[in-house]
Amino acid sequence: MxxxxxxxxxxxxxxxxxxxxxxxxxxxxxxxxxxxxxxxxxxxxxxxxxxxxxxxxxxxxxxxxxxxxxxxxxxxxxxxxxxxxxxxxxxxxxxxxxxxxxxxxxxEPSATLADLDRNAAPIWLVAERLRDPGNLGTMLRTADAIGAGGLILLDESTDPYGVEAVRASMGAIFTQALVQARWDDFLPWLRSGPGQLVATWLADDTLDYQAVRYEAPTFILIGNESQGMPESYAAAADVRVKMPMMGKADSLNAAVAAAVMAYEVLNQRRR
Amino acid sequence: MxxxxxxxxxxxxxxxxxxxxxxxxxxxxxxxxxxxxxxxxxxxxxxxxxxxxxxxxxxxxxxxxxxxxxxxxxxxxxxxxxxxxxxxxxxxxxxxxxxxxxxxxxxEPSATLADLDRNAAPIWLVAERLRDPGNLGTMLRTADAIGAGGLILLDESTDPYGVEAVRASMGAIFTQALVQARWDDFLPWLRSGPGQLVATWLADDTLDYQAVRYEAPTFILIGNESQGMPESYAAAADVRVKMPMMGKADSLNAAVAAAVMAYEVLNQRRR
The missing domain is CATH 3.30.1330.30 (Ribosomal protein L30/S12)
Known part of the structure; x- marks a missing residue:
């Protein structure tokens, strides 16, 4: 050595x-x-x-x-x-x-989709055009907490290796797999093996997030902080779900939405 | 007019x-x-x-x-x-x-505990020495989403009327009640009426957060980002609960923990 x-x-x-x-x-x-x-x-x-x-x-x-x-x-x-x-x-x-x-x-690690073993963990987080480094780091921290495999960042997201994202991850930047990919590469990769793609998507015909039985490996897709995800991404998902919104707001913070979803998936697996 | x-x-x-x-x-x-x-x-x-x-x-x-x-x-x-x-x-x-x-x-509103109608909502968030304005605003946004009554800030927390907190609240600063109080005033106020105080507290004898039946109004107490809450605060709560932690980390981001807890309380009420 x-x-x-x-x-x-x-x-x-x-x-x-x-x-x-x-x-x-x-x-x-x-x-x-x-x-x-x-x-x-x-x-x-x-x-x-x-x-x-x-x-x-x-x-x-x-x-x-x-x-x-x-x-x-x-x-x-x-x-x-x-x-x-x-x-x-x-x-x-x-x-x-x-x-x-x-x-x-x-x-800096430089893992690609091909490096991921999707069966190594029951849950994966996928974020699309994530803008806020604090949200990114917080998602990594949550991913670690729920025993996820890692975070896949789609399209043009904020840099996960910036100081603020690293700090918010509380060390999870070192324990979670992290891959940056384009949607056009992610979707074929996802479909090349097992995996349920779950999009958080607020629409009338979207299912309540507790009404769905999640299948491992579950890929939880969270859209951009201000615009959400493109409709075509939601349409390509296996299921579209929403959390109940009881107030004036029509969305949650992206890192919060990821965590609420992820704990539901984890809780179903614990039962 | x-x-x-x-x-x-x-x-x-x-x-x-x-x-x-x-x-x-x-x-x-x-x-x-x-x-x-x-x-x-x-x-x-x-x-x-x-x-x-x-x-x-x-x-x-x-x-x-x-x-x-x-x-x-x-x-x-x-x-x-x-x-x-x-x-x-x-x-x-x-x-x-x-x-x-x-x-x-x-x-700036200047509500006090005496102004709160605790029975106006089934869930209230309570944060102790919250340091990060983004977390504060995010908690307000989550409070709005779950139909909470508001946020009670204990002891020396970051200013909820700072630009960053206001921005992260996405407008919930205007829809949620917001009170700043000392613990020594909060606890007697809480005990002067109905209310279950639920502390997020990671310890061996702490209950799983899904094993508890929550009673309205539920007050969800979240501790300081780096230190958690004082042991005496947790001891004064009606129940201490923890979310499962499957990875290396021993805690969640404060705003994430508040949201995961709050959605569990809301989900129990929806059943």
Whole structure:
């Protein structure tokens, strides 16, 4: 096994720091194939899922934390670099005034539909043109909670490797499969094997979400936050369902809708 | 009925514009007793709930929208001022580069626990030290969707009248009752009448959230995003419940947890 090294960086003009801070921008993440995750808790979730950073930046407090030892050892054993650094550099990396004292730089996974084992989990989340990174991260977190296999992002969605999405995922970015695909590729892939596609779709003839018996693997399709999904996507689903809406609103937040649906599917499986 | 007036403001240094842009800061909202809501859709939700702005700022596009007519008429009839203005001023008010073309300035409601009719709705949401304005707005939106009476915010929570919370509520800030209270005042109020307090609490002896029969009015208590609620709060609840957690995570996003719980209570009532 390769062994990494431990070093110290204190200069704000250090070339590695300059390069890594650019990872807050999507085009640099894409170019480097790297993303940034803040916080000892998330880094520990990643480690427990077998994912280690290429670079691990530690402030004094982070390095001294009881959980940091295992993270440092595992990072070095995997060939990564552990860098002791200053609060100012951690601020520069994270773009925050009060940064976490642990920042990890990770390789971006690049799974495709062909890499997914749909039978590995009974539930999968599918989101179409998801715009809000907080919603994306929250969906990953929910997917983890319900024992889903992962999240499939359709068409032009927000970047799952942005800092806000990673943070909202609470580490689930490392435990859930994540695939970005176009609808035109997703649908043939879905139909090439078992799988029930369930669209959340508010219309008069849509079934109540509790009136349907879900079949594994269940693919829960959630549409864009403001427009919902195209009618053709809903029409291609095996079933269209809606949650009861008792008030003035005609929709739920996308991450909330995904969770309410997902728990119904899970609850049916628990019975 | 008082009749308001319609005017035009084009100068960025107009005193009213300077004053209203300060409403993005909590201390100015408190001092003025006013808050700002962006978007024709939210302003229309407000109008339908009988709430009209003290000032209604309209860009050209906003003023020309078919829904704007009813909003303008109702605002004037209620004594409010309708102000035709420029994109630059709308940007200044909202703090955004691409502002909505409708911005309403509304009086902050100041309901207290004594104002609530607990029997007016079967479900109420209660959040303790809620930190994230997006979560707060999302909870209001969910509360509206499930036919709740409103949201009770305990202890030091984020300001529900901040722009982000108002936006995430999708208008539910105008349709749901909203009360800010301390736990020490909430608990005696709760016990002075009917009401089942249900705490989401992850512990070994906590009941599965589907194993409990909920009684109306049900008060669903959700704890702080990172720490959960104090043990004493959970102990004071009538029942402690948990959602199944099948993955690595030991909690859900606060707004997601509130929604999953709330739909279970609603679903029991629908059966």
């Amino acid at each position: 390769a062994h990494g090294r431990r070093s110290r960086i204190e200069s704000l003009s250090n070339p590695l720091v300059k390069r890594m801070r650019l990872l807050r921008e999507k085009r640099h993440r894409r170019a480097e194939g790297l993303f940034l995750a803040e916080g000892l808790r998330i880094a520990t979730e990643a480690r427990e899922a077998g994912v280690l950073p290429a670079w691990l930046f530690l402030g004094e407090e982070g390095a001294a934390h009881p959980l940091a030892r295992a993270l440092i050892d595992a990072t070095l054993a995997a060939g990564g670099e552990v860098i002791d650094t200053t609060p100012a550099i951690l601020s520069k990396l994270s773009g925050k005034d009060n940064p976490q004292t642990v920042v990890g730089i990770y390789a | 008082a009749h308001g007036r319609r005017s035009r403001i084009e100068s960025l240094s107009n005193p009213l514009v300077k004053r209203m842009r300060l409403l993005r800061e909590k201390r100015h909202r408190r001092a003025e007793g006013l808050f700002l809501a962006e978007g024709l859709r939210i302003a229309t939700e407000a109008r339908e709930a009988g709430v009209l702005p003290a000032w209604l700022f309209l860009g050209e596009e906003g003023a020309a929208h078919p829904l704007a007519r009813a909003l303008i008429d109702a605002t004037l009839a209620a004594g409010g001022e309708v102000i035709d203005t420029t994109p630059a001023i709308l940007s200044k008010l909202s703090g955004k580069d691409n502002p909505q073309t409708v911005v309403g300035i509304y009086a």
